Amino acid sequence: MPVAPTTSKDIGATFATIQNSLRNYLRRQVDDPSIAEDLLQDVFVKALVTINANRTPANLTGWLYAVARTTVVDYYRSKRLDVTELDEDLPDTQQINDELLHRELANCLRPLTLQLPAIYRDTLLATDFGGQTMSSLAKEQGLSRSAIKSRASRARVMLKEKLLECCHVEQAGGIVTDYRPRSSSTCKVECA
Template identity: 40%
Template structure:
């Protein structure tokens, strides 16, 4: 391996130097490529493909270098974190707005959705109680969710963080009335 490495070393150095201007970093990356190639020599399938294999390792090492190098600004220590209480309060207000929005849905979607999501019934039980097939009940629940989502997005703008709704702002008159009525109840 050492003899083959010496024959490709200068070409690899030039390749790295075209990607990175700092000569010390070029040498560090070249050394890292040699270590990776030595450690993974058993992965080389044919001796004739050594050159392309070394270039692949080199290219990936350069990509890793730039990924690690990404600068991030430190956040200030005094940055306010969303309190769980505020998030819980937002959920209560938002859940209070769901009932009026559910009432806007046609009965064929509203009833299966309420039974499934609010009453906690299985979709099989929803199907049985409404005289529907299981696939019919599932379809109505899914369509009800989609229509409820459309209504929610039409009424409010949502702010998300880590998969949770951290805040929302009503954007329609209906949304504002609901928001004000429910906010008074929980604040």
């Protein structure tokens, strides 16, 4: 269980590790990059105020994203734009953006998977992409389930290496928050 930061120095270190991810989130929410930078600073100030008031959140990363969301809302409220109250049953736009991001990244994975050695490629395509169970694949190939499990695990490691070679991937809390193709990549597949 991570220890929550307790000082301004700790919050600064945590903020520095997710700063780019927060900046990308804010840039997707507002049109002007300079406004996104201002909002990012507002998030940091709010975090410092909270820490100095001895109200340190247990999950600082999640809390910083929540502060970023409310900071964007506050920004638009301050603009006094014509606001139409939305139906609460409408889907969450952040969730939709996250799903689009994951779908785009997933489109990169199949071509990268096809570059793996055959035994790993075929195992990964059958199980992770095709939905076949490891037990049924093992039976079909006359192998043990642990052999298929091992192949799938190795294939995922190889796929991750290929993906990270081709794209810069940002994560927060184990979840992909942004990615972009590497400009100096020797990757043979286009990820965007």
